[in-house]
Amino acid sequence: MTGDPIYTEMIIEYSKHPSNFGEIENPDISQHDSNPLCGDSIDLQIKINENKVSDIKFKGKGCSICIACTSVLTELVKGKDLDEVKKIEKNDVLGELGLEHLIRTSPVRIKCALLSLKALKYGIYSYFIEKMKDEKSAGNLKEEATNLY
Amino acid sequence: MQTALSLETIRKDFPILQRKVRENKLLVYLDNASTSQKPIQVIDAINDYYKNQNANIHRAVYALAEEATEAYENTRTKIAKFLNVQKREEIIFVRGTTEAINLVAYSWGRQNVNKGDIIVTTEYEHHSNIVPWQLLTKERGAKLEYIGVDDNGELILDQLDSYLETGKVKLVTFSQMSNVLGTITNTDEIIKRCKKVGVKTLIDGAQSVPHMKVDLSKLECDFFAFSAHKMLGPTGVGVLWVRKEVLETMQPFHGGGDMIREVHKYETTWNDLPYKFEAGTPNIADVIGFSAAIDYLNKIGMDNIRNHEIELTKYALDKMSKVKGITIYGPKDIAKRGGVISFNFHDVHPHDVATIIDKDGVAVRSGHHCAQVLMERLDVAATNRASFYVYNTKQEIDALIGSLNKVAELFKL
Numbered sequence A: 001m002t003g004d005p006i007y008t009e010m011i012i013e014y015s016k017h018p019s020n021f022g023e024i025e026n027p028d029i030s031q032h033d034s035n036p037l038c039g040d041s042i043d044l045q046i047k048i049n050e051n052k053v054s055d056i057k058f059k060g061k062g063c064s065i066c067i068a069c070t071s072v073l074t075e076l077v078k079g080k081d082l083d084e085v086k087k088i089e090k091n092d093v094l095g096e097l098g099l100e101h102l103i104r105t106s107p108v109r110i111k112c113a114l115l116s117l118k119a120l121k122y123g124i125y126s127y128f129i130e131k132m133k134d135e136k137s138a139g140n141l142k143e144e145a146t147n148l149y
Numbered sequence B: 001m002q003t004a005l006s007l008e009t010i011r012k013d014f015p016i017l018q019r020k021v022r023e024n025k026l027l028v029y030l031d032n033a034s035t036s037q038k039p040i041q042v043i044d045a046i047n048d049y050y051k052n053q054n055a056n057i058h059r060a061v062y063a064l065a066e067e068a069t070e071a072y073e074n075t076r077t078k079i080a081k082f083l084n085v086q087k088r089e090e091i092i093f094v095r096g097t098t099e100a101i102n103l104v105a106y107s108w109g110r111q112n113v114n115k116g117d118i119i120v121t122t123e124y125e126h127h128s129n130i131v132p133w134q135l136l137t138k139e140r141g142a143k144l145e146y147i148g149v150d151d152n153g154e155l156i157l158d159q160l161d162s163y164l165e166t167g168k169v170k171l172v173t174f175s176q177m178s179n180v181l182g183t184i185t186n187t188d189e190i191i192k193r194c195k196k197v198g199v200k201t202l203i204d205g206a207q208s209v210p211h212m213k214v215d216l217s218k219l220e221c222d223f224f225a226f227s228a229h230k231m232l233g234p235t236g237v238g239v240l241w242v243r244k245e246v247l248e249t250m251q252p253f254h255g256g257g258d259m260i261r262e263v264h265k266y267e268t269t270w271n272d273l274p275y276k277f278e279a280g281t282p283n284i285a286d287v288i289g290f291s292a293a294i295d296y297l298n299k300i301g302m303d304n305i306r307n308h309e310i311e312l313t314k315y316a317l318d319k320m321s322k323v324k325g326i327t328i329y330g331p332k333d334i335a336k337r338g339g340v341i342s343f344n345f346h347d348v349h350p351h352d353v354a355t356i357i358d359k360d361g362v363a364v365r366s367g368h369h370c371a372q373v374l375m376e377r378l379d380v381a382a383t384n385r386a387s388f389y390v391y392n393t394k395q396e397i398d399a400l401i402g403s404l405n406k407v408a409e410l411f412k413l
């Protein structure tokens, strides 16, 4: 296929063998999200230790783009400080898979790619607001999530 | 095709079929169950109306208004003939199948369905033949029941009998052809069983009328609904047919202009049928466009269309079943299905399939097809669906198969 490739070896591989697939016992963050249009649906679970992501797992049903991007996101996030995690942007995820072009070429499929990042931002927001009662650290995450796509 | 028109001539009438999509690929349009493309005759008719005849109907006395009214009303007569309906006042113009069914649920339903009554639908209905009945039965304290679908994609009619035996069923409502499985419903049998116990029937003809001959003088149903846009006509026009004895008992759906005889401060009398059910300025231009669509279908002949689709579907089923990792849904017997084929690849999401084959210009639908109850029954989140019409060719099916093989290869199935 010419042009902007989507179905690269890496995407197919991730969709068949996702990273960090599964569940965590007693997670600190548990966030569900879905795309009504295509039915992609994921559950992210995160364990926080000393303001770091000590573990992250996901479960869900989705297309290969959704599963591959979620896999990459969990790899990016694992072990990182929450302050860094908060700064993760669209292209950090898309870039890993060569999918930056989706922003331009596919307003439909970009939603599949960014579903997990949206869930992550919501999840961390709720964690700071509800668990830590720390509005300052929660910052703009909710707006960022809402406006992601 | 055994018709006055060759497939080549037909294709030339559809401007959109000449266009290129994506990377300079000729469009292969296989989403006809969703909406069909429009021939130039339909596009011209709408254009001509706006250019030369545009006026509101049924009111003014000047020349334009008379012409517009005549063109609009001639369409009603044409549709009556097309469906072999003797009384043209039984034909009501609506926005589409969805509005037709909602009209019945709102008007007839609220007058006739009471606490404890049962409405029976089926597991392979479009949301438009489920949700209006959920709204009605919840409001009236009635119950909604489903005729199940067997593993061959056909309705389990024994279940209908057990509902009818309760003596509480007010209406049985079902589509004449499933928009997902392509199953052609055993309509005569259902109506026969309902009539025996005096139960009314509604047929959703959205998928059947465009693809096979429908004769309403032979079908003994009470309500029949379909949309113009799936049969070469424009969007925003559809038909509700109601048997006159039933229509005469029904209260209006929308109130407003055109549906009245006399309006006083606190009382109104209704206009004659069918105008009582056509409040407000209707979609005049598109009704006139619909007329051109029916002319076009008549020119080809509905039996020829059905035969053409049988041939395409046979060809497609045979080739598709050889693609690695594919599952095809619906009846195996070609006599029991229309030109709709739903399929899935093992472990590949339908949206991935649709995106990959879209690169080759092949347009198929992916998703739940507004039939989530059926998706649950099939135990899938979504399917891919290819659906055919008069202008589709075997070469286009070959293009589909080529693209599907790419999917299998890419995902190493």
Ligand SMILES: Cc1ncc(COP(=O)(O)O)c(C=O)c1O
Residues within 6 Å of the ligand: B033, B034, B095, B096, B097, B098, B099, B126, B128, B129, B175, B177, B178, B179, B204, B206, B207, B227, B229, B238, B370
């Ligand atoms: C079987 C069936 N019923 C109803 C509808 C709804 O038709 P419309 O959207 O034109 O109202 C459709 C089309 O999507 C259909 O396939």
